[in-house]
Amino acid sequence: MSAKRRPPGEVLLKVENISLSFGGVRALSDISFEIRRHEVFSIIGPNGAGKSSMLNCINGFYHPQGGSITYKGRTRRQMRPHEVASQGIARTFQNIALFRGMSTLDNIMTGRSLKMRAGLLAQAIRFGPALKEELEHREFCERIIDFLEIESIRKVPVGRLPYGLQKRVELGRALAAEPELLLLDEPMAGMNLEEKRDMCRFILDVNDEFGTTICMIEHDMGVVMDISDRVVVLDYGRKIGEGQPEEVRSNQAVIDAYLGVQH
Amino acid sequence: MAEAATQEHAQPGTPQHALAGGGEIPPGQVAGDTFPKLLAEHVRLRGDRTAIREKAFGIWQSWTWRQVQAEVTEMAAGLAVFGLQRGDKLAIVGDNRPQLYWTFAAVQSLGGIAVPVYQDAIASEMAFVLDHADARFAVVENQEQVDKLLAIMDRLPKLERIFYSDPRGLRHYEQPFLLSLERLKEEGRAFLANHPGHVETEAAAGRGSDIAVFCYTSGTTGNPKGVMLSHDNLIRSARLSAAFDGLSDKDEILAYLPMAWVGDHYFSYGQAFVTGFVVNCPESSDTVMTDLKELGPTYFFAPPRIFETILTQVMIRMEDAGWIKRRLFNYFLNVARRAGLAILEGRPVPPADRLLYWLGELLIYGPLKNTLGFSRIRVAYTAGEAIGPDIFDFFRSLGVNLKQLYGQTESTVYICLQTNDDVKADTVGPPAPGVEIRITEAGEVIYRSPGVFVGYYKNDEATRSTKTEDGWVHTGDAGIFTKDGHLKIIDRAKDVGRLNGGSLFAPKYIENKLKFFPYISEAVAFGHGRDFVACFINIDLNAVGNWAERRNLAYASYTDLAGKPEVYELIRGNIEQVNADLAADPALAGSQVRRFLILHKELDADDGELTRTRKVRRGTIAERYAKLIDALYDGSRSVEIEARVSFEDGRTGLIRADLRIEDAKVFETMRKAG
Numbered sequence: 001m002s003a004k005r006r007p008p009g010e011v012l013l014k015v016e017n018i019s020l021s022f023g024g025v026r027a028l029s030d031i032s033f034e035i036r037r038h039e040v041f042s043i044i045g046p047n048g049a050g051k052s053s054m055l056n057c058i059n060g061f062y063h064p065q066g067g068s069i070t071y072k073g074r075t076r077r078q079m080r081p082h083e084v085a086s087q088g089i090a091r092t093f094q095n096i097a098l099f100r101g102m103s104t105l106d107n108i109m110t111g112r113s114l115k116m117r118a119g120l121l122a123q124a125i126r127f128g129p130a131l132k133e134e135l136e137h138r139e140f141c142e143r144i145i146d147f148l149e150i151e152s153i154r155k156v157p158v159g160r161l162p163y164g165l166q167k168r169v170e171l172g173r174a175l176a177a178e179p180e181l182l183l184l185d186e187p188m189a190g191m192n193l194e195e196k197r198d199m200c201r202f203i204l205d206v207n208d209e210f211g212t213t214i215c216m217i218e219h220d221m222g223v224v225m226d227i228s229d230r231v232v233v234l235d236y237g238r239k240i241g242e243g244q245p246e247e248v249r250s251n252q253a254v255i256d257a258y259l260g261v262q263h
Numbered sequence: 264m265a266e267a268a269t270q271e272h273a274q275p276g277t278p279q280h281a282l283a284g285g286g287e288i289p290p291g292q293v294a295g296d297t298f299p300k301l302l303a304e305h306v307r308l309r310g311d312r313t314a315i316r317e318k319a320f321g322i323w324q325s326w327t328w329r330q331v332q333a334e335v336t337e338m339a340a341g342l343a344v345f346g347l348q349r350g351d352k353l354a355i356v357g358d359n360r361p362q363l364y365w366t367f368a369a370v371q372s373l374g375g376i377a378v379p380v381y382q383d384a385i386a387s388e389m390a391f392v393l394d395h396a397d398a399r400f401a402v403v404e405n406q407e408q409v410d411k412l413l414a415i416m417d418r419l420p421k422l423e424r425i426f427y428s429d430p431r432g433l434r435h436y437e438q439p440f441l442l443s444l445e446r447l448k449e450e451g452r453a454f455l456a457n458h459p460g461h462v463e464t465e466a467a468a469g470r471g472s473d474i475a476v477f478c479y480t481s482g483t484t485g486n487p488k489g490v491m492l493s494h495d496n497l498i499r500s501a502r503l504s505a506a507f508d509g510l511s512d513k514d515e516i517l518a519y520l521p522m523a524w525v526g527d528h529y530f531s532y533g534q535a536f537v538t539g540f541v542v543n544c545p546e547s548s549d550t551v552m553t554d555l556k557e558l559g560p561t562y563f564f565a566p567p568r569i570f571e572t573i574l575t576q577v578m579i580r581m582e583d584a585g586w587i588k589r590r591l592f593n594y595f596l597n598v599a600r601r602a603g604l605a606i607l608e609g610r611p612v613p614p615a616d617r618l619l620y621w622l623g624e625l626l627i628y629g630p631l632k633n634t635l636g637f638s639r640i641r642v643a644y645t646a647g648e649a650i651g652p653d654i655f656d657f658f659r660s661l662g663v664n665l666k667q668l669y670g671q672t673e674s675t676v677y678i679c680l681q682t683n684d685d686v687k688a689d690t691v692g693p694p695a696p697g698v699e700i701r702i703t704e705a706g707e708v709i710y711r712s713p714g715v716f717v718g719y720y721k722n723d724e725a726t727r728s729t730k731t732e733d734g735w736v737h738t739g740d741a742g743i744f745t746k747d748g749h750l751k752i753i754d755r756a757k758d759v760g761r762l763n764g765g766s767l768f769a770p771k772y773i774e775n776k777l778k779f780f781p782y783i784s785e786a787v788a789f790g791h792g793r794d795f796v797a798c799f800i801n802i803d804l805n806a807v808g809n810w811a812e813r814r815n816l817a818y819a820s821y822t823d824l825a826g827k828p829e830v831y832e833l834i835r836g837n838i839e840q841v842n843a844d845l846a847a848d849p850a851l852a853g854s855q856v857r858r859f860l861i862l863h864k865e866l867d868a869d870d871g872e873l874t875r876t877r878k879v880r881r882g883t884i885a886e887r888y889a890k891l892i893d894a895l896y897d898g899s900r901s902v903e904i905e906a907r908v909s910f911e912d913g914r915t916g917l918i919r920a921d922l923r924i925e926d927a928k929v930f931e932t933m934r935k936a937g
């Protein structure tokens with residue numbers, strides 16, 4: 001059943017003329033696009049196109065040499081990752097970055113750390129307000145666990161889980177921060193068909209239930225075309241196409257970039 | 264029944280109508296001849312005690328009887344608003360959830376009939392049941408079930424409304440007939456504001472003889488049949504069995520088996536409403552084992568396959584344990600094997616063993632049971648198929664009071680129950696209180712009991728062929744009574760044949776006995792219309808391979824291993840043990856296995872020899888291996904075989920082999936099993 005989705009709202013994130021180089025290598029040149037509220041937005045492109053660099057610029061890990069990023073009306077040149085996180089942007093990573101020795105629940109709880117107000121000592125001895133706060137955070141995490149249907153692995157150390165489930169836990173941790181913009185770096189990489197289908201459903205559900213805006217990098221074209229509202233295509237650090245999935249699919253520059261050009 | 268009904272109208276919800284439905288109310292059970300009346304009694308007696316729990320968001324959430332009644336009343340009122348009439352059917356689809364259990368009581372409050380449907384049924388099966396049951400309404404758990412129903416809506420003209428419990432993902436569904444349970448209760452609250460007492464009045468008009476549920480039988484052949492069970496069927500059987508095992512409101516049960524299965528309905532609804540014990544719903548179907556451990560129920564049911572899985576897991580994990588733990592475990596397991604059963608059944612045990620067993624309980628059995636969630640079990644049952652005696656005795660020797668019962672949907676489960684002090688692995692116990700059992704000329708088990716179903720819905724022909732005028736029901740199972748009055752189910756009646764000498768031949772019974780040995784993975788017995796019983800054996804490659812390695816017996820392949828004289832010797836030992844067992848039973852002594860051969864290849868579903876659920880296809884095997892069967896009976900010592908096998912990649916090939924045929928020793932009738 002395809003459900004009717006929320007209509008896209010105002011511009012949430014605006015990327016203008018971003019350029020990024022590492023020494024002599026130009027990773028990104030002059031990239032501009034906009035992501036609207038409640039949208040599922042995908043960045044695609046062949047290997048080395050600059051997709052992950054773009055994501056790293058958005059969440060403040062890289063500092064572009066040129067251009068600006070406007071998030072919720074505030075333009076910035078440089079911002080550190082934790083500042084970005086407290087502004088409501090959360091992300092997952094291409095090569096899962098969880099605490100392998102910790103349980104699913106504890107990993108998701110770490111996603112709440114920016115929301116915790118109690119001091120370290122109070123948290124350690126679970127005293128007074130810290131206890132109440134922890135219970136509230138625990139409840140929030142339990143709702144995420146319920147949402148992602150991972151009750152059965154709540155107490156299992158993440159390192160022992162299969163890859164597909166680890167990806168889901170990582171999504172859970174990102175959701176724990178209650179993001180307005182969720183950056184997903186190849187959420188389906190290395191998954192089998194069934195795991196991909198589950199992940200698609202969760203991404204759409206997150207987008208639908210919480211109204212979270214999604215910006216995702218993904219290689220599986222079937223997935224991208226199915227669930228994205230809009231797509232931007234990068235190749236060699238340049239933007240070569242943008243638009244709705246059907247437009248992008250029939251864009252000659254995009255076809256050339258993916259299939260190679262015949263001479 | 265009728266004499267009691269008049270009284271109920273006068274005084275609903277009071278103990279005066281206690282005797283409704285006949286018979287006395289056993290101590291500790293509440294009065295009432297319908298489920299809504301039982302519910303009202305619980306509110307009166309223990310309104311603030313927990314009735315049901317569900318694990319949600321990592322915490323066991325509970326509802327008291329009073330809260331349950333409030334929910335049920337609102338739902339019932341809501342259903343009244345949407346026009347549910349006395350006798351209307353409402354389908355219930357989903358995992359075990361409190362809201363769905365309450366739906367039964369809500370429907371029954373208005374005199375409606377609940378039709379639980381298997382939640383994992385595919386859409387077409389679901390369409391058959393909902394259509395056949397004439398369901399006007401459906402209450403389902405979540406989006407998954409809603410989607411399934413929407414896909415078959417056009418085939419269900421009688422279905423008017425669907426209510427769902429979990430709204431997740433359904434916000435944008437715009438079908439006008441689709442509503443949330445919250446909305447239903449809202450309508451109910453509004454209705455109750457204007458019609459207080461409506462639901463109580465309707466509930467009071469219900470009688471024990473009213474139909475409470477349709478339970479659809481799975482139907483291995485043909486379409487499922489809707490078994491109509493009345494309140495009397497459920498409540499009377501539940502009363503008798505709860506009294507039999509002394510169940511009370513202090514007991515706890517985990518409700519994890521499909522709600523559409525009569526067993527779950529009987530345990531988690533019938534017995535719970537009669538005694539007031541607490542029903543616990545797991546967080547999800549994947550968390551059952553964790554929830555079981557947290558909860559530690561006192562009353563537990565599981566099919567044999569679950570006990571088998573638990574035992575295998577324990578053994579595998581012990582293999583990985585350190586050697587001290589492993590030594591301790593094995594030592595005390597031997598102690599349990601020696602003394603555990605006797606201690607559980609209150610028989611005399613040498614003081615030294617008693618002391619060791621006590622120590623074992625402290626060091627091994629106690630912690631193990633705790634890990635499995637079995638620490639508090641007072642009564643546990645298994646049923647459905649034959650359970651391996653090793654598995655059965657393992658749990659019993661640890662002090663888990665595991666017993667067997669025998670029942671079917673048509674009997675509201677209740678036919679045979681094993682008593683605490685007389686439990687055997689290969690019988691299902693004596694007839695339960697209030698049940699009469701007979702064995703027909705043809706060897707079929709027939710019974711008469713308070714649980715005997717009213718009839719099959721819209722299928723009088725099937726009802727007539729199953730249930731006689733005077734209430735005897737044909738089970739379709741072949742059985743015999745042992746000397747001490749226990750019923751032993753041996754096979755499906757239609758599969759049972761006769762040897763030429765006239766004695767009974769129950770192939771599955773013999774095959775199961777053989778398959779309980781770890782070395783035998785499959786067995787096919789022949790004997791109908793023959794002079795004696797002979798069989799094909801498939802060895803278990805892992806188990807026999809391991810056994811061979813320990814004896815430095817080299818082998819190249821399955822075929823090679825299967826042909827080894829040593830392996831024949833091993834299997835012969837197993838068969839002779841089975842023969843000794845069979846000899847102990849006069850009715851079965853004639854079907855001891857006299858000759859056998861070990862097949863050169865494993866029977867395989869890909870070759871059409873087994874079904875996908877690994878049941879033997881006798882027809883195919885008899886045809887394909889006719890030459891082997893002839894050889895079993897013509898006295899030859901060996902037979903040459905050529906067989907086609909299909910490989911996984913689709914190629915086919917030929918296997919040639921010379922199969923040995925050997926004899927097994929048979930025992931004198933009536934001699935006690937050695």
